[in-house]
Amino acid sequence: MSGAHTVVSTRAPGGRRRAEAGAVGWWQPPTRRRGGPGQDTPRGDGSGRRRAAPGRIGALVARLRPGGGGSQHRRPATPEERRSQRLRLIRRTVLAGLAAGLLGPLLVFGLGWVFFSVPSPTDAVTNQVALVSYSDGSRLTRLVPEEGNRIAVAIGDVPPHVREAVLAAEDRTFYSNPGFDLTGILRAVWNQVQGGSGGGSTITQQYVKNALVGDEYSLWRKYKEVVLAVKISQERTKDEILGDYLNAIYFGRGAYGIQSASQAYFGKPVQLLDPSEGALLAGLIQSPSRWDPARNPDRAVERWNFVLDGMVAQGWLGAPERATVQFPATIEPRRAAAGVPADANGHVVTAVTAELDSLGITSEDLAQEGLRITTTIDPERQQQAVDAAQAALEGQPDNLRSAMVAIEPQTGGILAYYGGDNGLGLDYARVQRLAGSTFKPFVVLAGLQQDPPVGLGETFDGEEVPGLRNAEGADCDRCDLKQAMTVSNNVVFNTLAKQVGPESVAAAARAAGITAPLDDPNEGIALGNKEVSALELASAYATIAGGGVWHQPHLVSEVVTADGRVLFSAPTEGERRFPERVARNVVESMLEVAGQDGLALPDGRPVAAKTGTVQSRFDGDNNDAWMAGFTPSLSTSVWIGTDMNTPIRTSSGDPISGKTLPGDVWQTFMGEALDEAPVETFPPYRPIGEAASDAPPGVDPEATPTPTPTPEPVVTPSSETPVPPTPEVPQETDAPQPERPREQDSLLFGNGGGDPEPTRTTPSTQDCSVTPCG
Numbered sequence: 001m002s003g004a005h006t007v008v009s010t011r012a013p014g015g016r017r018r019a020e021a022g023a024v025g026w027w028q029p030p031t032r033r034r035g036g037p038g039q040d041t042p043r044g045d046g047s048g049r050r051r052a053a054p055g056r057i058g059a060l061v062a063r064l065r066p067g068g069g070g071s072q073h074r075r076p077a078t079p080e081e082r083r084s085q086r087l088r089l090i091r092r093t094v095l096a097g098l099a100a101g102l103l104g105p106l107l108v109f110g111l112g113w114v115f116f117s118v119p120s121p122t123d124a125v126t127n128q129v130a131l132v133s134y135s136d137g138s139r140l141t142r143l144v145p146e147e148g149n150r151i152a153v154a155i156g157d158v159p160p161h162v163r164e165a166v167l168a169a170e171d172r173t174f175y176s177n178p179g180f181d182l183t184g185i186l187r188a189v190w191n192q193v194q195g196g197s198g199g200g201s202t203i204t205q206q207y208v209k210n211a212l213v214g215d216e217y218s219l220w221r222k223y224k225e226v227v228l229a230v231k232i233s234q235e236r237t238k239d240e241i242l243g244d245y246l247n248a249i250y251f252g253r254g255a256y257g258i259q260s261a262s263q264a265y266f267g268k269p270v271q272l273l274d275p276s277e278g279a280l281l282a283g284l285i286q287s288p289s290r291w292d293p294a295r296n297p298d299r300a301v302e303r304w305n306f307v308l309d310g311m312v313a314q315g316w317l318g319a320p321e322r323a324t325v326q327f328p329a330t331i332e333p334r335r336a337a338a339g340v341p342a343d344a345n346g347h348v349v350t351a352v353t354a355e356l357d358s359l360g361i362t363s364e365d366l367a368q369e370g371l372r373i374t375t376t377i378d379p380e381r382q383q384q385a386v387d388a389a390q391a392a393l394e395g396q397p398d399n400l401r402s403a404m405v406a407i408e409p410q411t412g413g414i415l416a417y418y419g420g421d422n423g424l425g426l427d428y429a430r431v432q433r434l435a436g437s438t439f440k441p442f443v444v445l446a447g448l449q450q451d452p453p454v455g456l457g458e459t460f461d462g463e464e465v466p467g468l469r470n471a472e473g474a475d476c477d478r479c480d481l482k483q484a485m486t487v488s489n490n491v492v493f494n495t496l497a498k499q500v501g502p503e504s505v506a507a508a509a510r511a512a513g514i515t516a517p518l519d520d521p522n523e524g525i526a527l528g529n530k531e532v533s534a535l536e537l538a539s540a541y542a543t544i545a546g547g548g549v550w551h552q553p554h555l556v557s558e559v560v561t562a563d564g565r566v567l568f569s570a571p572t573e574g575e576r577r578f579p580e581r582v583a584r585n586v587v588e589s590m591l592e593v594a595g596q597d598g599l600a601l602p603d604g605r606p607v608a609a610k611t612g613t614v615q616s617r618f619d620g621d622n623n624d625a626w627m628a629g630f631t632p633s634l635s636t637s638v639w640i641g642t643d644m645n646t647p648i649r650t651s652s653g654d655p656i657s658g659k660t661l662p663g664d665v666w667q668t669f670m671g672e673a674l675d676e677a678p679v680e681t682f683p684p685y686r687p688i689g690e691a692a693s694d695a696p697p698g699v700d701p702e703a704t705p706t707p708t709p710t711p712e713p714v715v716t717p718s719s720e721t722p723v724p725p726t727p728e729v730p731q732e733t734d735a736p737q738p739e740r741p742r743e744q745d746s747l748l749f750g751n752g753g754g755d756p757e758p759t760r761t762t763p764s765t766q767d768c769s770v771t772p773c774g
Contacts, residue, residue: 346423
């Protein structure tokens with residue numbers, strides 16, 4: 001047939017078929033080529049014979065030849081074709097992006113829907129509680145309200161105007177939104193991009209947030225909020241969600257839920273609230289501490305007006321009624337004992353919450369953030385402090401009260417805190433009482449900073465004078481400052497306070513860490529006629545123990561939210577208040593006191609201490625008794641007195657002084673607290689001014705050879721780097737000694753040694769029945 005390919009098969013030798021030239025083999029389909037019908041016809045080879053078209057193998061070989069390949073036969077794309085290809089690529093990219101933009105969030109949302117569980121109403125409250133722990137991480141307490149402050153109420157029992165007030169304050173589209181506010185979410189995203197925080201949340205989201213515990217301003221938290229808000233909206237009705245929210249939300253004053261809030265602010269059930277009262281409670285939800293009328297009345301009125309105006313705008317309150325509404329009166333807030341132990345540890349917890357408030361961590365943060373609070377309290381030393389105080393008062397008169405505080409000088413961390421056995425009562429660790437002779441070290445501190453300084457070797461007349469007497473065994477005809485401190489001679493320190501100036505003594509006490517008012521002091525300040533607390537005294541002594549570096553006494557070491565954010569971490573650096581050498585000289589004056597009073601620590605452990613006894617207006621009686629002292633690593637103060645500032649006696653009728661019951665408590669605690677610690681020594685003593693004599697108490701130091709230190713070079717010590725000590729070379733001779741060169745220690749110290757003995761003044765007349773005599 002014309003135009004058809006004819007297959008001619010001949011039998012080759014051996015029985016094989018072969019194709020004749022010009023035919024197409026059965027194994028090779030015809031090859032179509034682009035470019036027109038002429039290309040389908042095999043070309044001649046110039047000899048008159050037609051050449052067969054190459055098969056697939058031949059085409060492959062052609063492509064592999066150098067310079068060959070099928071691409072050389074392809075026509076280049078036209079500009080229109082290239083433009084069409086680009087458009088197709090763009091369309092596919094856009095479609096892929098749209099698919100990812102639509103399907104991606106749906107996929108992420110679906111994953112959240114599967115893995116996030118809907119919180120229960122109980123979760124919304126219990127997951128918010130704060131946990132307070134000891135320094136080792138063991139639990140001290142949970143700050144959770146007592147059951148009386150979590151009274152659930154049915155949504156039907158909440159008056160409509162109260163519910164509408166809450167909606168006006170928190171979510172005016174609650175009944176129409178799907179559980180989340182898209183505008184608020186976009187605002188939150190924008191704030192995150194801009195580096196800010198915040199963003200609107202519906203009531204459903206707020207409920208979910210409280211149940212999840214987490215107030216971190218992050219997109220992750222918003223994502224969880226939205227997923228669970230939608231999920232809970234599908235599983236519960238709007239009224240159920242609103243009811244759960246009203247029963248879980250915190251209103252301040254320790255009140256969770258609308259029913260407890262009604263009782264806390266108005267002293268009546270929620271069913272009896274009027275629109276004005278409902279508006280006040282609704283306004284509290286966002287920030288209870290900011291808008292509590294008892295704390296910020298002006299802000300409370302402003303917020304109250306905002307809620308009422310919102311109710312009018314939504315048509316829930318008529319304008320005429322709004323015009324007649326008056327701001328409601330609230331009852332006085334009661335102290336909430338939520339989670340505060342009733343035993344001695346209750347004072348620790350109360351002090352911790354007070355400290356948190358001073359750091360800007362409010363009661364609502366404690367109630368809603370699920371905080372994890374680590375304290376500085378050492379659980380073992382805390383128990384030792386409680387046991388020592390209770391053991392000393394066991395069997396003693398019921399009117400006796402006690403307090404003890406132990407502080408680490410290197411950090412200011414409070415290791416033990418005892419304010420009495422009634423954890424919900426008065427905290428005696430912060431009660432201020434007359435200090436007695438525990439103030440004498442501050443007189444020495446003031447004298448050492450005079451120009452010229454008053455060294456520990458300065459001698460004074462110590463005999464009693466009219467109106468000012470010494471305790472039994474404290475008299476001395478002549479004694480230096482260290483001797484006077486050891487026996488607690490009142491006359492000597494009264495004289496020194498008058499010499500250096502009472503204001504200088506007060507300034508020295510403040511520099512050490514006393515925060516109580518020391519206004520208008522007189523020389524009686526040397527004998528403790530100003531009031532201090534056990535906490536202040538332990539802190540001030542810790543500054544001396546720490547070489548003149550003051551650390552803020554604190555109970556809170558760290559505060560972390562439930563979602564891991566660190567809200568506070570106690571600083572480690574201190575503040576230098578006076579030079580180390582001055583502090584070491586004060587320590588030297590106190591080193592023999594504990595041994596003199598029979599209160600030395602085991603193993604010969606060096607300890608600086610001072611007793612204090614405040615005499616009563618009744619002859620032979622005392623009203624307050626103190627013992628305070630420190631090693632390089634632990635400063636402890638103990639007080640014993642009464643609520644009514646009346647005479648203190650033991651069960652056997654003996655007057656209590658600093659070295660009796662308070663001394664027993666102090667010695668027991670310090671011995672146990674340091675039992676496993678290595679024996680520490682204080683830095684070397686380098687005298688400022690006249691060095692203290694080696695004479696024992698009661699022996700005239702001027703009649704006893706006093707070791708004379710080798711003169712030191714003129715050096716001004718840095719407040720950061722103490723000057724290395726220079727070895728002292730004793731001069732064992734009674735021969736007259738050459739005058740010691742004037743030693744310039746610093747501008748603060750003035751010139752030391754070699755100065756004529758200062759003129760001594762006669763102590764002012766003082767009635768010991770009124771002013772404490774130490």
